[in-house]
Structures are given as structure tokens and as C-alpha cells.
Amino acid sequence: MYELKTMSISCMDGFKVLKLPYGPDGEYEPAPGGLPYKIHRGPRATSVKTPLGEDATQFSMFVFLPDERDGMATMVDVITAAPGYLYSVLPTETKLVQINLPKFEVSLDWDLGSDLRRLGLTLPFSRKAGDLRGMYKKDDGRPTFLTKVAHKAIIKVNEEGTDAAAVMTALRGGGPMPDHVEFVADHPFTFIIMEERSGVIVFAGHVLDPTCK
Structure with missing residues (x-):
């Protein structure tokens, strides 16, 4: 997905965090009036986040993108170094974000x-x-x-998610591009799926080669 839109994002020292809409049943549903997004940027990474509405449970996907192409391991060490630090870097504000995030699918089979x-x-x-x-x-x-006791999880980010997220009005016209944050996931990144009301992380993973089809 390659878009310019207002999103939830935080920018930390070394990384950014982006919040994306997530449907636990595989469906992406736009919230009334559009989906707000946020970005978080730091010296080493970036993240973005998007809400899905006011359901009993509120799931969101957070993408953690290091600033350096080989910075994922260092970023993970930083966000897991202290209890509670991960929650402190999640997006709390919205900004205009130029997002380039590849389609990907991650699956895991596990005997518990x-x-x-x-x-x-x-x-x-x-x-x-x-x-x-x-x-x-x-x-x-x-x-x-x-x-x-078998457990299987499948996480997929595709055009359906992009379409559901692309509710905000697109920016058109001439003149210079307005101030924005770039979130270009063309190198390894980490993602988590969280139930926001409880703070429980239900899935976490890494995408090591975003260029792989």
C-alpha cells in the first residue's frame, strides 16, 4: 500500500510506530467518518496505528519500523528492555503520513x-x-x-485492509507537499496485534524481507 493520509504514528529515537486497522475475523471495517491514523518516530524506528470502532474488544496492529535498514534487532532490544516501555511508545497523536507498506502474510502452526x-x-x-x-x-x-493441543495463527495485510483504511480524503492539487512523516517499510520491521482495552498482545512477528512476494 502506498498512500498519503492522516494516521496514528509515533516517532521515537531510532524507530517509528504506525497503527493499522485490524479485523480479528479477517474483515476490515472502516469506522464511521473515516479511520484516524497515528505515527511515532524516534532516532531508530517508526510506528503507525489505526482504530476499528467501539466494539467490546478493540484490536489494532502496530508496525515498528527502524530508521536503519539493519536496525530491527537493536529496536527490539530497546522496546523489550523494560516492562511497560513498549506501551509508552505507542502512538497517541495523528499526523500526515506518507506510507509505503508491502502486502504480507505470516502463519504459524504450533503444538502447545x-x-x-x-x-x-x-x-x-x-x-x-x-x-x-x-x-x-x-x-x-x-x-x-x-x-x-494445536494452535494456528494467520496474519494477512492486503488490499482489503488498504481499502478499508483509505477512507480519509486524498490530498490533491499543486504546490509543495505538506509537512508529513515518511513510513517506508522497504527493510525488516516488527509488528504486533494488541487488544487495546486490556493491553494484551495476541500476536507478534517480524517481516525480514518486505520485497518477497
């Missing part, structure tokens, strides 16, 4: 069984002690236990 066992949840996995028969209407007498 070993993690749950390590945390002490072993009984449901035991053939002898596990008893999950109460989960079924019919009891055939056979032992019922867990063999695997």
Missing part, C-alpha cells in the same frame, strides 16, 4: 502440548489419569485424554 506440560498441566495428557469423558454426550467407557 509440550508447553502446557512444562507449565504443570499434565493430567489431561495422561492415558491413565486423564478423564475428559464429560466433554462428550456418549460415554463408551474408553479413556479420553489429550494427545495434542
